[in-house]
Amino acid sequence: MIRPLDLGLPPNPDPRFHRGSGPVRLSPADLLGLGLLGIRTRKARAALSALGIAIGIATLVLVTGVPASSRQALDDQLSALGTNRLQAVPVPDQDPPVRLPPQSVAMVARIAPVTVSSAVANTHLTVSRTDQVDPGDFNALAVLAAQTNLLTAIDGTVRSGRFLDRASERFPTVVLGSVAAERLGFADLDPNQRAPQVYIGRRWFTVIGVLDAVPLSPDIDRSVMIGWYAAQHRLRFDGRPTQIYVQTTDDQVEAVSDVLARTVYPERPGDVLVSRPSDALVAKRAVQQTFNALFLGLAGIALLVGGIGVANTMYISVLERRREIGLRRALGAGRGQIRIQFLTESVVLSVLGGTTGTAAGILAIVGYCAVQHWPVVIPLTATAGGLSGALVIGMLAGVYPAVRAARLNPTEALSAT
Numbered sequence: 001m002i003r004p005l006d007l008g009l010p011p012n013p014d015p016r017f018h019r020g021s022g023p024v025r026l027s028p029a030d031l032l033g034l035g036l037l038g039i040r041t042r043k044a045r046a047a048l049s050a051l052g053i054a055i056g057i058a059t060l061v062l063v064t065g066v067p068a069s070s071r072q073a074l075d076d077q078l079s080a081l082g083t084n085r086l087q088a089v090p091v092p093d094q095d096p097p098v099r100l101p102p103q104s105v106a107m108v109a110r111i112a113p114v115t116v117s118s119a120v121a122n123t124h125l126t127v128s129r130t131d132q133v134d135p136g137d138f139n140a141l142a143v144l145a146a147q148t149n150l151l152t153a154i155d156g157t158v159r160s161g162r163f164l165d166r167a168s169e170r171f172p173t174v175v176l177g178s179v180a181a182e183r184l185g186f187a188d189l190d191p192n193q194r195a196p197q198v199y200i201g202r203r204w205f206t207v208i209g210v211l212d213a214v215p216l217s218p219d220i221d222r223s224v225m226i227g228w229y230a231a232q233h234r235l236r237f238d239g240r241p242t243q244i245y246v247q248t249t250d251d252q253v254e255a256v257s258d259v260l261a262r263t264v265y266p267e268r269p270g271d272v273l274v275s276r277p278s279d280a281l282v283a284k285r286a287v288q289q290t291f292n293a294l295f296l297g298l299a300g301i302a303l304l305v306g307g308i309g310v311a312n313t314m315y316i317s318v319l320e321r322r323r324e325i326g327l328r329r330a331l332g333a334g335r336g337q338i339r340i341q342f343l344t345e346s347v348v349l350s351v352l353g354g355t356t357g358t359a360a361g362i363l364a365i366v367g368y369c370a371v372q373h374w375p376v377v378i379p380l381t382a383t384a385g386g387l388s389g390a391l392v393i394g395m396l397a398g399v400y401p402a403v404r405a406a407r408l409n410p411t412e413a414l415s416a417t
Contacts, residue, residue: 032344039345046349053353054360057386061361068377069369086257087275088244088264098271102239104264111263113252118153119241120144123231125201127224129184141180142223143200145231153245154217160188161209168208169227172234174198175209177221186210198224201235311397318405325408335406342405346398347391354390358383
């Protein structure tokens with residue numbers, strides 16, 4: 001049964017109170033209830049309409065969230081290739097050899113975009129397991145003085161034991177690279193046994209750690225590292241670095257590279273060789289630009305498909321409900337009320353579908369990333385765009401059907417079959 005309110009009339013449409021008056025003015029709450037009439041009375045059709053827009057919005061969220069998560073996983077892999085790292089070394093084969101200033105590492109750390117700066121220095125000593133080795137024996141292992149933050153700068157990891165810290169760097173302790181440990185016969189350190197020792201510069205040093213392989217710094221794999229302080233006070237090391245490691249952000253690599261040589265050796269920057277950024281950085285930026293263009297195209301297609309679906313649903317709804325529209329017009333409902341009714345219904349359908357689609361898209365992203373072992377990245381623009389896009393789609397898709405419904409002639413609409 002159709003109630004007077006559903007037809008745009010007051011609860012007691014007594015002609016004595018409305019003779020000669022225009023269309024009844026309805027409150028916003030009444031207009032909203034009237035706009036929801038089609039959804040309440042045709043639940044199956046409304047559910048299917050909302051499903052259509054939900055699929056479109058879910059597609060929007062998926063095509064932004066899944067590639068964003070994939071891009072983050074790819075960025076992590078590319079970052080592991082050293083795209084944000086630089087190295088500074090003296091120009092080789094110079095006579096006399098180039099010697100970097102002792103304070104060069106501290107000066108590099110003052111460059112604003114630099115996040116980590118560390119260094120090693122070749123002591124030009126040999127290492128062996130015993131003091132009975134012939135001085136002519138050569139195992140191709142370098143003895144390096146290393147700063148305590150070296151692992152952070154090269155993204156290295158300790159396989160067993162521990163790395164040098166502020167306490168251990170003052171004592172005769174060493175950490176072995178993966179290749180150095182293998183050549184010296186120390187695969188791993190057993191905490192239940194006495195720590196082994198190596199012989200360097202006529203002194204015994206205790207091995208406290210063994211590193212995993214460092215793919216981006218193979219020189220470290222073939223090295224025996226001593227604390228910077230211990231090397232200065234026990235091996236007469238002069239404190240001058242021979243290789244400086246720098247980490248910065250990807251977008252500042254070129255800027256840091258331009259000033260690194262002048263910072264390391266202000267008097268003779270031409271004697272400092274700075275490594276160029278990895279070619280992987282170029283690939284990383286190209287991938288980001290490609291993904292951004294892909295996001296825009298796929299999001300536009302998803303929104304277009306969803307808008308067409310809602311517009312089609314509302315247009316069919318106008319054709320199906322012509323008799324209802326004609327009856328309401330004949331009983332005094334104005335064209336504005338008819339327009340608001342169908343526009344409200346279109347917006348509500350889109351918002352319901354958008355909310356459902358956004359939630360479904362987020363759940364799908366989380367599940368897919370869990371299967372692929374990717375970091376979950378849900379762009380806020382996709383979530384907000386899904387909801388706001390649904391609202392905009394509902395308004396645009398409902399404009400023409402609402403105007404068409406308002407223009408229907410009451411007599412023709414009542415006579416429609």
